[in-house]
Amino acid sequence: MVSLSTSLEQSAPRDGDPTVMPPVVPQGSVGVVSPEFIAFDEPLTLASGQVLPSYELAVETYGTLNADRSNAVLVCHALNASHHVAGISASNPKDIGWWDNMVGPGKAVDTNRFFVIGVNNIGSCFGSTGPASINPATGKPWGAAFPMLTVQDWVQAQARLADYFGIRKFAAVMGGSLGGMQALGWAISCPDRVDHCIVIASTPRLSAQNIAFNEVARRAILTDPDFHGGDYYAYDTVPRRGLSVARMLGHITYLSDDDMAAKFGRAQRAPAENGEYHYGYDVEFEVESYLRYQGEKFSSYFDANTYLLITRALDYFDPARHCDGDLAQALSDARAEFLVVSFTTDWRFPPSRSREIVSALLKSRAPVTYAEIDAPNGHDAFLQEDRRYHSVVQGYFDQIAARLALGERTMTNGVLA
């Protein structure tokens, strides 16, 4: 670990308190970061027909936008992530960006050459306008009245963010899982504004099984007595139990069977004497303890209405819907080059779903590269530090840099260092 004192001094102003030590910034980190909040007053007409009169987006950026604004990369987040893609949060030094292993100086997405934007989507709960925000019409939290959202709505809001930065065309739009759907949405609805579209561990549409899992998660929240029809803010409570169960369920789908077997097996948490069972419903196995902990942690910071909203947006995503299910036709106007990546043990969005995207792209004659990474971590692999995965993404971004004359890589940090 090497501290980069320059980036630290620049980005972590302190109030003259000598007792507060700045966090140590590891090599390859973008350093200490703070979000900006950008307000949009032009109403946003949503796919549902509803209108969001105004909204604010929480945004983090890393690297420098070049003079001709050609080096911008938009990173789209999945269900439970945010604009905090990389670096160390200024407000909480323990809060490291969710894709910090991917984005930074000398990392696969090299912020020495690319200007990277992380944006929290509307409807989320990390700073952008969402159900917990105040509805200007009532002066109270939106709650259940917050409009339903789709991936397409997010793309529309992100396009306005691009306008705000004066970015006509992104060098790349990238994301994993739900983030990959947004990248795909960009390539379809803003074909002239995306040079490269990077779709990782994603799917062209949810399967019945995917929707079923989402529905069970939503039922857990909706039937929690503390949900109060979505207006729990007024009762000064949150549907903690329902949200916790929803998260536990979701978490199972992010891991592979092998991964869970390796991590937990049938290990007992605190066996009775002689390794005996307790013969009860308290935590008996390690895996239960882990899931309960994940659920409880999640329910302490995530908004239940946001969980409902985003799982529904996942369900609704289906770009081929208006083309009789013909994804190739839906993609026929896309102008981007594509990188599609899947992971062999991902059973939430398995390789077969990514191959559907690849097949449609090939049919529509779009340039596409596809990597199928034999990683053990299930759906979560897209956040992990697999060398092959990172080599593919890094190699691809280095090619983008070459094509756009953004210069050579001067250092390699992170997974491939």
Place this chain on the structure above:
Amino acid sequence: MTMGATIVNGQAIRPDLIRIASWVERGSRVLDLGCGDGTLLAYLRDNKGVDGAGVELDDDRVIASVRRGVRVIQQNLEEGLALFDDKQFDSVVLSQTLQSMHHTEHILREMARVARYGIVSFPNFGYWPHGLSILAGRMPVTGQMPYQWYDTPNIHLCTLKDFEDLATRLGLRITHLAAFNRQREVRFLAGWRSTLAVYRFESPGNTGHGA
């Protein structure tokens, strides 16, 4: 591989790949099955303006192809070419891979389906020293087939005549043959004297001229 290489634009290119490239039309669409590190496709892109795509299973080779800016689809060829449409390409190349595939006929039929022209190269089992080796009681181990019988990936070895028979049976019309021994092209008694054969065929159902 022991074949000598030509240096083009700083890249080392084997003579069989140069020959394959000579059969590919400028600006056409090419699918390279088992594209390795993307050498052939990068060469075709840089020298013939070819719009190419590769298929490769090996992680490191996929990564090498990506680093060259070659478009590659990571997939096992034994699973067929279901990702690709009928006649999606002008030419499809299967370079030094046929002999190690389980489903030999299937991949040739698939090649004929996805492209108008197919190009196949394989080590020539009919190379005369192989015969000597067998007469001496040993399986042949030579430059083009450097494996012992127990660790070879080559499960479907054939001679030039054997391949031509199969091509005929599958309705593939052979338009070109080039044969090599190390870095040299062999024109005389190629069936005996060459270690590597490269065929170009026209897929069934084409009405165009094949030459």
